[in-house]
Amino acid sequence: MSKTVSIITENFGKYDPSSIDSYLSIGGFSAVKKALAMSSGEIIEMTKKAAVKGRGGAAYDTGRKWAQAASVQGDDKVVICNADEGEPCTFKDRSIISQDPFRLLEGMIIAGYTVGAKNGYIYLREEYRHLKPLLLNAIRESTEKGYLGDNILGSGFSFHIHLYSGAGAYVCGEGSTLIESIEGKSGRPRIKPPFIKECGLFQLPTLVNNVETLAIAATFIQHGVEEYLSHGTPDSPGTKIISLAGNVKNPGAYEIPFGLTLREIIYDIGGGIPDGHELKLFQLGGASGKVGDASILDTPYTYEALAKQGLVVGSGGILVVDDRTRVIDFVKSVQDFFIHESCGKCTPCREGNRQIAKIIDRFVDGNQHQDDLQTAERFANIMKNCAFCGLGETAQSTLLSAINHFPEEFGLEVAASEKH
Ligand SMILES: Cc1cc2nc3c(=O)[nH]c(=O)nc-3n(C[C@H](O)[C@H](O)[C@H](O)COP(=O)(O)O)c2cc1C
Ligand code: SF4
Incomplete structure (x- = not known):
């Protein structure tokens, strides 16, 4: 029996995404019609009940966010759809946009109506220029x-x-950086406060939501909460679009x-590891996420169960790595990504x-110094606590979780019972 479901994705393959007539023929825009017959407060209550954690990665409660955005004073507000999808191994927003x-x-229309916005902006990553x-056709039609x-x-x-695009920087997926980018400035995060919900794009109160979050809102308005x-579990209700990639069939x-x-x-869904290899590690939530090993494969994919194992849902990326890759080489590739994507604003x-990359390089070559691991962990914890934005705060999540799950690969001799 198939383990996948079609709730948010129920329309995939059912209509021609380049034609509004085709969309209308399958009942399109019934969510907007329903929403416009409701009050903003009723929609917020429904959204709170649906308990959707934002799918952009930070997992902020959507109902709460919409309630806050609606309560901000101002008759000119903005809704931004974050379609930057820059997290490595994440392509679920692309599946929604394209299908x-x-x-x-x-x-977006429902979010705009609920919070009292006049304009919406889709910030589409430049790599999705195709x-x-x-999207332009959908907007026009x-x-x-x-x-x-x-x-x-x-309705009145x-x-x-x-529609806007940046120049392809990962940090531009961060809410305030995205706003700077739309305003034509270089992609660096803003200092907060003021918070973007009060003073965001063009100084206007701004709501930023991920593509999948907005698609889910339209889904539960259409079909009911x-x-x-x-679907799902009592603690993590509903469904999630995952991006499964790497060494899976x-x-x-x-x-x-x-x-x-x-x-x-x-x-079952991914078909397992190809070519007779064994699973080495998996990384959940993209490069800013965390890695785990085969001993915790029976963990349910819910926010709570993953958190107990030190893992995250994050962007919904699931990258599978088999035994042909050394853990240290994997960590190095993630480290290279963050060096490339750091905007340079904070030390x-x-x-x-x-500095951590230099240490990792020594591990890769087998020339590490005795106190290298301690130094790397110290730097990583400083970054986690002192970096200016989420990029620096999470850049070392892979390294720290890799040390935890694979201490032997970093030259640490740990009894199996002490692992994790
Ligand atoms: C470095 C960085 C990159 C991010 N990239 C994205 C992204 O590509 N797409 C996204 O939706 N959220 C991204 N986020 C999270 C956003 O800042 C924000 O929390 C999200 O868009 C809010 O929408 P949600 O509440 O629907 O999740 C990123 C955050 C950081 C710190
Ligand atoms: S943590 Fe600092 S340097 Fe890194 S991306 Fe954010 S602001 Fe830029």
Whole structure:
């Protein structure tokens, strides 16, 4: 029996994403119609009940975020759809944009109506430039048919959507950096406060949500919260689109109910490790996420169970690495990524990443000094606590979790009972 589900992805393959008529023929825009007949407060209550943690990685409660955004004073607010999807091994937002762009627009319109915004911006990563025509067409057709623009469906609510792209920097996925980028400045995070919910894009109150979060909102408005909550577990209700990649037979974006085990995801959905190799490690949540080993494959994929193992859902990326790769080489590739992507604004991240890289290089060559590991861990903890933004705070998550799960690969002799 298939372990995947089609709730957020129910429209995938069912209509032509380049045609609003095709979307309307499968009942498209019924979520917007329902939402416009409700009050903002009713939608916020539904969103709180759905208990959706933001799918951009930080897992902030969406209902709470929408309630805060709605309560900010101001008759000119902004909704930003974060389609930067820069986390390595993450391509679930691409699957939504390419196969169901109209549902994403519905999510944005509903968010705009709920918080009282006049304009929406999609910040699309430049590497997804091939999807621009599809989104622009969806925006144009929706406007022509009255689902977007002035006085949507005669409701008195007006909302316009604009499309922007950055130059391809990972840090531009961070909310305030993304705003700087749209404003034409270089991609560096803003100091907070003021918080973007009060003073964001063009100094206006701004709500930033991930693509998947917005698509989920349109889904539970259309079908009802109970239907959405009937999937998943009591603590992690609903479904999640994961991006499964690396050394698995069937890589891809899959929608799963929360609660499947990592083993079911990697072996039943992913088909297991190809060419007769064994699993070495998996990394959850992209480069800023954490790694685990085969001994915890029976952990359910829920926010709570993963946290107990020191793991995260994060962006929903699941990267599988087999026994052909040395852990230290894997850690080095992640480290190189962060050196490349650090914006250089703050010292802990700019310098810390480079200093740790020097130590990792010595491990790669087998020339490490006696106190290298301690020094790397000290630098990593300084970065975690003192970096200016989430990039530097999480850049060493892979290193620290790799030391925890594979101490022997770092020259530490630890009894099996002491592992983890
Ligand atoms: C370095 C960095 C990169 C990020 N990249 C993304 C991204 O590509 N897409 C995304 O949705 N959120 C990204 N985030 C998280 C956003 O800052 C923000 O929390 C999110 O877009 C909010 O939407 P959500 O509440 O729906 O998750 C990133 C955060 C950091 C610190
Ligand atoms: S942690 Fe500092 S240097 Fe690193 S990306 Fe953020 S602001 Fe830039």
